[in-house]
Amino acid sequence: MSESAKFIEQIKSSYSPTGSYIYLGAGILDGQVYSEAEVNLSLKMMNRHGLIAGATGTGKTRTLQLLAEQLSDAGVPVFMLDVKGDLSGLNKPGSVNPKIEERARQLNKPFAPSGFPLEIYSLSGKTGAQMRATVLEFGPTLLSKILDLNDTQAGVMAVIFKYADDNKMPIIDLNDLKKLVSYLSEGAGAAEIKSDYGSISSSTSGTILRKIVAIEQQGLGGMFGEKSFDIADLLERVDGKGIISLLNIADVQNQPVLYSTFLLSLLAELFNTMPEVGDLDKPKLVFFIDEAHLLFKNSSKAFLEQIETIIRLIRSKGIGVFFCTQSPTDVPESVLGQLGNRVQHALRAFTPNDADALKKTVNTYPKSDFYEIDKILTALGTGQALITVLNEKGIPTEVSATMLTPPRSVMAPLSSADFGQLINGSQMYAKYKDTLDPESAYEMLTKKINDQTAAAEQVKQEKELQKQETSNNKPGTNEKSLVEQVMGATITRQIGKEIVRGIFGMLTGKKTKSKTGGLFGF
Structure with missing residues (x-):
C-alpha cells in the first residue's frame, strides 16, 4: 500500500463519525490535498471543548467563522467575540472568487454562499444591543480581575460582597459598589463591620474607588446594571438555525481584561443556571473566546481556579468552549489539558521564545506516522491547520494537516447601512436599550445613613434637654430672693x-x- 493510500485510510478511519458532524476540510500529505481524506468533527464531542491557535494572519478568524456557520446550520446556537468587528459579514451570503473556486476544486466540494441569523451585542451599547450584568453577578473574584486589584484589595472586595449578602443589599451597579466601599471604610459603617469582618483602610478603599471611577470615565459603567442580560437569549433559533450572537468589542479593544472577564462571567452564569444534561448528540451552545491569552494574563490563583472549575464541569451542561489564541502556551496547562479538539494554524519560530513555544506545542500532539510535527507546523499556509480532535469514543484522532473549507458568508464587516439596519431591526436591541433602577444597596444605605444621622441628632437633643432639666432642678440654682x-x-x-x-x-x-x-x- 502506498504512503498516500495509507494516509487516506488512516484519516477516514479517524474522522468518520456516525452521527452529525462539522466538515473541517481535507487532509494534506506532501503538499497534496486528498479530498477523499475528509476531516470531520463530531457534534457529539464539541462539548469537550477545543483550542484554535496560530500566528497572526494564519486564518484563525475564518476558522471561527466556518465553525459558527456549520453549527448554526445544525441548529446549535453560537456565542462569539468579535474583536475587530469583521465577523458581522456572517449575516450575508459570500461571493465566489478565484481563490474560493480553487479551494472548492481541491476539496471537491461545491461552494454554496449563505447568510446566517445574527445578533450583535456591545458592552458600551454603541455598536450593538447593550449587554449588561449586575455587579453581584460578576462576584468579587471576577470584579477584582476587572479592576486589577491586588490580593489585599481583592480580599476587601470579598468582605464588601459578604456584608451586602448578609444584609440583603443587592449590588446592581457601580453606584451601589461605591456607596458600600465608602460606607464600610469610615464612620458608623467601619464600626459596624469591625468585629465581624475586620477593618478597611482608607488607602485601600481609596484605591478601589479610583479604579471604579476609571471604568466609568471610559464609558463602560453601563455594562453593570439592570436590565441584566438573560442567557436564555443565547439559546434562540430561527427557522431551525442556531442564532450566532456576536459581542462586538471594536470600540473597547483597549480594555481586554474587561471584555474577556465579562465572557467568563457569562460562562459562570451558564454553569450556575443550566441543568445537567450529560452527553448529547449535539451541544446546546458553543462558546468561542477569541484573544484567550488576555483572559489568563496576570491572573490570580483564585481566578485561574475558577476558570479551571468551570471548563471542567460545564460540558455536562451541554456547553462547549473553544479558546482562540496565538500559541497553546498562552493557556495554562490545567485548562489546556481539558481541550480535546485542536485546530493549530501555522506557528513562526523567529525568536528563541517562538522556538520554545513551538517545542512545547509539539509535545502536546500525538505522534504521527506521516509528519514531523515541528516542521509541518512552520510550513502550513493560510487556511491550513494541523488538526486532531476526539472521536465519538473520546480517543484523539490521527494528526492531519488540513486544507480548511472556506466560510460561505461574507469574510468582511457589513456595510454601515446593512449594519445599522441589522441593529435597528433587532429585538434584542429594543429589549436591552433602556436601563432599570430598582432599589438596591445605594438606596438602602442612603436610607440607613439618614436614619443613623436622625437618630444621632435625636440622642443629642435628648441629652441637651436632659442636661438643661437637671440644671433647672438643682436647688437654689435659678431661684433668687427678692432682695x-x-x-x-x-x-x-x-x-x-x-x-x-x-x-x-x-x-x-x-x-x-x-x-x-x-x-x-x-
Whole structure:
C-alpha cells in the first residue's frame, strides 16, 4: 500500500463519525490535498471543548467563522467575540472568487454562499444591543480581575460582597459598589463591620474607588446594571438555525481584561443556571473566546481556579468552549489539558521564545506516522491547520494537516447601512436599550445613613434637654430672693455704691459734697 493510500485510510478511519458532524476540510500529505481524506468533527464531542491557535494572519478568524456557520446550520446556537468587528459579514451570503473556486476544486466540494441569523451585542451599547450584568453577578473574584486589584484589595472586595449578602443589599451597579466601599471604610459603617469582618483602610478603599471611577470615565459603567442580560437569549433559533450572537468589542479593544472577564462571567452564569444534561448528540451552545491569552494574563490563583472549575464541569451542561489564541502556551496547562479538539494554524519560530513555544506545542500532539510535527507546523499556509480532535469514543484522532473549507458568508464587516439596519431591526436591541433602577444597596444605605444621622441628632437633643432639666432642678440654682433680684439691678447697684460711699465718708469724718456743694447733696 502506498504512503498516500495509507494516509487516506488512516484519516477516514479517524474522522468518520456516525452521527452529525462539522466538515473541517481535507487532509494534506506532501503538499497534496486528498479530498477523499475528509476531516470531520463530531457534534457529539464539541462539548469537550477545543483550542484554535496560530500566528497572526494564519486564518484563525475564518476558522471561527466556518465553525459558527456549520453549527448554526445544525441548529446549535453560537456565542462569539468579535474583536475587530469583521465577523458581522456572517449575516450575508459570500461571493465566489478565484481563490474560493480553487479551494472548492481541491476539496471537491461545491461552494454554496449563505447568510446566517445574527445578533450583535456591545458592552458600551454603541455598536450593538447593550449587554449588561449586575455587579453581584460578576462576584468579587471576577470584579477584582476587572479592576486589577491586588490580593489585599481583592480580599476587601470579598468582605464588601459578604456584608451586602448578609444584609440583603443587592449590588446592581457601580453606584451601589461605591456607596458600600465608602460606607464600610469610615464612620458608623467601619464600626459596624469591625468585629465581624475586620477593618478597611482608607488607602485601600481609596484605591478601589479610583479604579471604579476609571471604568466609568471610559464609558463602560453601563455594562453593570439592570436590565441584566438573560442567557436564555443565547439559546434562540430561527427557522431551525442556531442564532450566532456576536459581542462586538471594536470600540473597547483597549480594555481586554474587561471584555474577556465579562465572557467568563457569562460562562459562570451558564454553569450556575443550566441543568445537567450529560452527553448529547449535539451541544446546546458553543462558546468561542477569541484573544484567550488576555483572559489568563496576570491572573490570580483564585481566578485561574475558577476558570479551571468551570471548563471542567460545564460540558455536562451541554456547553462547549473553544479558546482562540496565538500559541497553546498562552493557556495554562490545567485548562489546556481539558481541550480535546485542536485546530493549530501555522506557528513562526523567529525568536528563541517562538522556538520554545513551538517545542512545547509539539509535545502536546500525538505522534504521527506521516509528519514531523515541528516542521509541518512552520510550513502550513493560510487556511491550513494541523488538526486532531476526539472521536465519538473520546480517543484523539490521527494528526492531519488540513486544507480548511472556506466560510460561505461574507469574510468582511457589513456595510454601515446593512449594519445599522441589522441593529435597528433587532429585538434584542429594543429589549436591552433602556436601563432599570430598582432599589438596591445605594438606596438602602442612603436610607440607613439618614436614619443613623436622625437618630444621632435625636440622642443629642435628648441629652441637651436632659442636661438643661437637671440644671433647672438643682436647688437654689435659678431661684433668687427678692432682695437679691432688686440688689442685682443696675440702678440699685449704683445707689448702693453712693450710700456705702456716704456712710464710709461719715464714719471717717469726711464730708461728701454734692455737685452743688451741700452735704449729702441736699
